[in-house]
Amino acid sequence: AQKVTQAQTEISVVEKEDVTLDCVYETRDTTYYLFWYKQPPSGELVFLIRRNSFDEQNEISGRYSWNFQKSTSSFNFTITASQVVDSAVYFCALSEPMNSGYSTLTFGKGTMLLVSP
Amino acid sequence: DTEVTQTPKHLVMGMTNKKSLKCEQHMGHRAMYWYKQKAKKPPELMFVYSYEKLSINESVPSRFSPECPNSSLLNLHLHALQPEDSALYLCASSHKAGDSDTQYFGPGTRLTVL
Numbered sequence: 001a002q003k004v005t006q007a008q009t010e011i012s013v014v015e016k017e018d019v020t021l022d023c024v025y026e027t028r029d030t031t032y033y034l035f036w037y038k039q040p041p042s043g044e045l046v047f048l049i050r051r052n053s054f055d056e057q058n059e060i061s062g063r064y065s066w067n068f069q070k071s072t073s074s075f076n077f078t079i080t081a082s083q084v085v086d087s088a089v090y091f092c093a094l095s096e097p098m099n100s101g102y103s104t105l106t107f108g109k110g111t112m113l114l115v116s117p
Numbered sequence: 118d119t120e121v122t123q124t125p126k127h128l129v130m131g132m133t134n135k136k137s138l139k140c141e142q143h144m145g146h147r148a149m150y151w152y153k154q155k156a157k158k159p160p161e162l163m164f165v166y167s168y169e170k171l172s173i174n175e176s177v178p179s180r181f182s183p184e185c186p187n188s189s190l191l192n193l194h195l196h197a198l199q200p201e202d203s204a205l206y207l208c209a210s211s212h213k214a215g216d217s218d219t220q221y222f223g224p225g226t227r228l229t230v231l
């Protein structure tokens with residue numbers, strides 16, 4: 001069975017601080033996909049990134065960066081120079097290869113990030 | 118454009134009412150999903166439609182009835198709900214890319230059952 005653990009329930013930082021959100025996963029599949037979603041107070045889940053199990057390159061997108069390490073089954077997310085608009089709940093999720101044209105996501109419990117001015 | 122729209126944004130209903138939630142996407146995606154999300158919890162999958170056929174029903178009570186009239190629309194019909202059904206209902210869609218996809222979510226409908 002698949003499992004995603006986000007051990008940090010809530011993180012509070014002051015604007016401009018860097019912050020890392022941890023994600024650890026468990027799966028028996030050799031091919032799998034990892035995701036991060038952002039959920040602001042408005043409720044919409046916003047897709048941030050997808051990474052497949054064969055691509056361990058770190059990725060940077062503006063102030064966001066992701067560190068994927070298969071050896072430790074982790075897919076951590078760092079926000080550099082955090083801003084108030086980054087305040088949200090962040091979910092890490094895992095899926096296996098699709099069948100029948102759809103996928104199923106296993107979500108972590110989420111980390112609430114509060115960025116204060 | 119990765120937009121999934123949902124109406125209404127908010128819904129308050131009594132336990133004897135019948136209402137429907139609507140979801141629409143025009144991205145050509147062939148899989149559509151309904152999720153239920155309670156406060157401070159991750160989304161829970163309810164139903165999956167793939168190519169307009171119901172593929173997954175996660176043991177959801179029959180007071181929730183999904184419908185996929187065409188590849189762009191997904192409805193969730195509600196009848197005789199209970200107060201514990203109050204939650205954020207999220208719709209998502211996805212399209213196969215290789216052997217995976219990415220689910221794109223709508224803004225959700227906040228449902229309150231009185």
